[in-house]
Ligand SMILES: NC(=O)C1=CN([C@@H]2O[C@H](COP(=O)(O)OP(=O)(O)OC[C@H]3O[C@@H](n4cnc5c(N)ncnc54)[C@H](OP(=O)(O)O)[C@@H]3O)[C@@H](O)[C@H]2O)C=CC1
């Protein structure tokens with residue numbers, strides 16, 4: 561296996577445009593997989609890290625974590641995937657052996673998590689070089705490169721029938737929102753509010769509908785999001801900026817006879833997280849934090865909100881175990897149980913990856929998919 565020279569979008573420092581340039585991608589180590597990335601989505605978490613808001617952010621870096629591609633080569637200890645497999649990299653690994661994997665209580669495998677957070681492979685080194693300099697990995701995926709190297713625990717083979725320009729979105733945004741909603745045990749017949757109608761929030765709306773929620777209130781500051789929300793099953797749409805005489809949580813409690821059974825924060829704004837918690841029904845309402853808040857931000861509420869039975873919790877990658885569950889979610893997409901196509905609203909070639917980040921903030925964009933080929 562030799563070094564591959566290809567194109568990658570490199571972030572040299574926080575807050576600056578990515579630069580597309582030649583990068584050297586080293587061969588995979590014994591427990592690693594090198595893959596050709598065909599498509600990558602651009603998630604809000606990439607923007608957050610590239611803007612310097614991630615306490616784990618390291619530069620220079622190849623960002624991107626919502627990809628789909630094909631295995632190019634594998635290390636000697638890799639048995640789960642083989643050359644030619646269509647794969648999705650997993651920022652939430654699944655080793656099936658660590659305490660977390662074996663607990664049956666969480667999808668948060670810790671096998672590679674600490675090195676992943678440091679931007680390096682499990683052996684503490686990197687597989688990217690540009691202009692003679694080491695370049696960090698991001699979230700164990702680094703899909704903004706035409707080739708990338710991931711741990712064998714951080715990749716799963718999926719059906720070759722799934723178009724990769726759509727399947728990539730199952731590598732983060734759609735799975736995150738859909739999983740977070742569908743994994744709530746008592747969502748059937750419930751009243752739900754989803755704050756933030758981006759890719760994650762829209763997928764949570766879809767999940768709430770699939771789970772049988774009877775009232776699904778979508779909340780976004782951009783009115784252009786109403787049609788997307790209703791198309792996916794929202795029964796109501798509220799722009800919180802249009803609620804004048806009271807807070808959004810007071811309004812929600814009023815119109816739902818005491819509050820929501822479930823609320824989901826899909827914004828990353830800590831003020832919104834508080835509203836989402838306080839909009840929950842006394843005694844049993846549960847608020848699930850999905851959004852990622854900037855470094856240094858903290859959540860607060862009156863403890864009385866929890867004393868009186870509201871539950872505050874969080875969800876990463878929708879609670880989905882990547883190796884065990886993602887191939888089935890891809891099949892759900894192929895079997896039309898799960899809509900993915902309508903989330904792919906914008907496309908860009910790699911040369912225009914910076915514009916993909918601008919697309920994100922127009923009300924008409926759910927996901928921009930970058931063609932890496
Ligand atoms: N826990 C996990 O596993 C994951 C977490 N995330 C996080 O989830 C969040 C959503 O991600 P994604 O869908 O990609 O992001 P998007 O930026 O696509 O969507 C966020 C939406 O929330 C809207 N919004 C912003 N402020 C408010 C507000 N005060 N009230 C209501 N709506 C608001 C935004 O509007 P506008 O664009 O006009 O600002 C936008 O429509 C991010 O924080 C991301 O980092 C993402 C993936 C996985």
Ligand SMILES: N[C@@H](CCC(=O)N[C@@H](CSC=O)C(=O)NCC(=O)O)C(=O)O
Pocket residue numbers: 603605606614615616652668673732852855876877
């Ligand atoms: N590094 C950040 C936290 C970032 C974060 O919470 N990431 C989410 C996924 S966001 C995907 O788009 C996640 O899975 N978190 C669990 C984890 O183990 O990272 C920080 O330090 O605050």
Ligand SMILES: [Zn+2]
Pocket residue numbers: 603604605606625626732733
């Ligand atoms: Zn993401």
Ligand SMILES: [Zn+2]
Pocket residue numbers: 653654655656657658659660661662668669670671
């Ligand atoms: Zn594990």
